[in-house]
Amino acid sequence: MSRLSRTISYFTGLPEEQKALLNTIEKYSTREERKRIEHLLRGKEVTITLKTIPIGKKHFSYPYISGEKELNETILARVRTESYSTYAENVYEEIRAVLAPHILGREEIKEAVTLQLFTEERLHILLLGDPGTGKTDVLSAAQTLAEKSSMGLGSGTTGAGLSVAYAKGEMQKGLLLLAHQGLCCIDELNLMKKDDRAALYNAMEKGFITYAKGGRNEQYEADVRILATANPKGDRFEGDSIRELEKQLPFEKALISRFHFVFLVRKPDTQEFLNITKKILREEKKKHPDSRYAKEYIAHAKKIRVDFPAEREEQVMHIAKRIKEQEEKTLIEVSPRLIKGIIGFAKASARAQLRNRVEEEDVLRVQKLLEKSLDIRI
Numbered sequence: 001m002s003r004l005s006r007t008i009s010y011f012t013g014l015p016e017e018q019k020a021l022l023n024t025i026e027k028y029s030t031r032e033e034r035k036r037i038e039h040l041l042r043g044k045e046v047t048i049t050l051k052t053i054p055i056g057k058k059h060f061s062y063p064y065i066s067g068e069k070e071l072n073e074t075i076l077a078r079v080r081t082e083s084y085s086t087y088a089e090n091v092y093e094e095i096r097a098v099l100a101p102h103i104l105g106r107e108e109i110k111e112a113v114t115l116q117l118f119t120e121e122r123l124h125i126l127l128l129g130d131p132g133t134g135k136t137d138v139l140s141a142a143q144t145l146a147e148k149s150s151m152g153l154g155s156g157t158t159g160a161g162l163s164v165a166y167a168k169g170e171m172q173k174g175l176l177l178l179a180h181q182g183l184c185c186i187d188e189l190n191l192m193k194k195d196d197r198a199a200l201y202n203a204m205e206k207g208f209i210t211y212a213k214g215g216r217n218e219q220y221e222a223d224v225r226i227l228a229t230a231n232p233k234g235d236r237f238e239g240d241s242i243r244e245l246e247k248q249l250p251f252e253k254a255l256i257s258r259f260h261f262v263f264l265v266r267k268p269d270t271q272e273f274l275n276i277t278k279k280i281l282r283e284e285k286k287k288h289p290d291s292r293y294a295k296e297y298i299a300h301a302k303k304i305r306v307d308f309p310a311e312r313e314e315q316v317m318h319i320a321k322r323i324k325e326q327e328e329k330t331l332i333e334v335s336p337r338l339i340k341g342i343i344g345f346a347k348a349s350a351r352a353q354l355r356n357r358v359e360e361e362d363v364l365r366v367q368k369l370l371e372k373s374l375d376i377r378i
Helices: 003-011 016-024 031-042 069-088 091-098 107-117 135-145 195-206 242-246 270-283 291-301 310-325 336-352 360-374
Strands: 048-055 058-065 125-129 149-153 164-167 170-173 182-187 208-213 216-221 224-230 261-265
Touching: 016 031, 016 048, 016 058, 048 069, 058 069, 069 091, 069 291, 091 107, 091 135, 091 291, 091 336, 107 125, 107 135, 107 224, 107 261, 107 336, 107 360, 125 135, 135 149, 135 182, 135 224, 135 291, 164 208, 195 208, 195 224, 261 360, 310 336, 310 360, 336 360
Parallel strands: 125 224, 125 261, 149 182, 182 224
Antiparallel strands: 048 058, 164 170, 208 216
């Protein structure tokens, strides 16, 4: 463009299409930035186009200015910040949609695992039940979404594989160390030998493991959240009474009691199977969102520090009292660990929605999941 043409264009009005595009940058830029872009646009030194990015089930449009790399990066960062607030409005639906979407049903399990992804505390979940019910798929999906994670099979994980080993003087980290400050997924925990499971106890309770071999006596940080699956003795639960189920537990209650949610996963009965069939037919035409944004959102939300206000304590006391009264109907011991779990998961519920304070709805959400996991009415 000649100098004369450029000068003329500065003093003539912008075409309506360009005005509309210019207006799109208003909420993503400062007044000074907008004035500069308008000046460049009038001189036809830049162009503005609209781009879109997938955010969960939606798409966000944002302006892209040619030749303005730094401003484009700033705009995109502001778009993503705005998108977090929108995503938070339906975060449970959004995360469940990418958490093993081909496994239909198991909504309470998916919601509990979703909360675990947002926890800062050492909170653990066990999926205990029949094979072929999608337990492994949920683990695999959660491991993908976690910012930091490790995953292993119980039958192929020894004590050294869980904790630490030394080969030729070099330390080799096991699953627990690899997942420090993250999620450790263990599939088929029942197949792990009892002696090899010993490393789990300190990691789950205290956030560290110890190593005492070959003249070494050391302690390593392993601040992990455990998500594990296990099959019962005989591979499939038989019966429904607590006493019948207790006899089929695959390992000691001392280990089970360290899990804050223990879900019994059974093969669906006829009615459940028909409900799942109907859902498959409805879901067949749906396109599931990309999990990459969900992972980014989780990492963003986990930076939030959440307060548990005094007025929520009465709610927790009420839940604790009722659970203790029903303890004989549960498979797991009702201990202070369980109460810590209620508080921690309630904080995760607030954090998932980008709030820094626990509200009544957060405690109620955890209560409902706890009811389902304990299989009692609180």
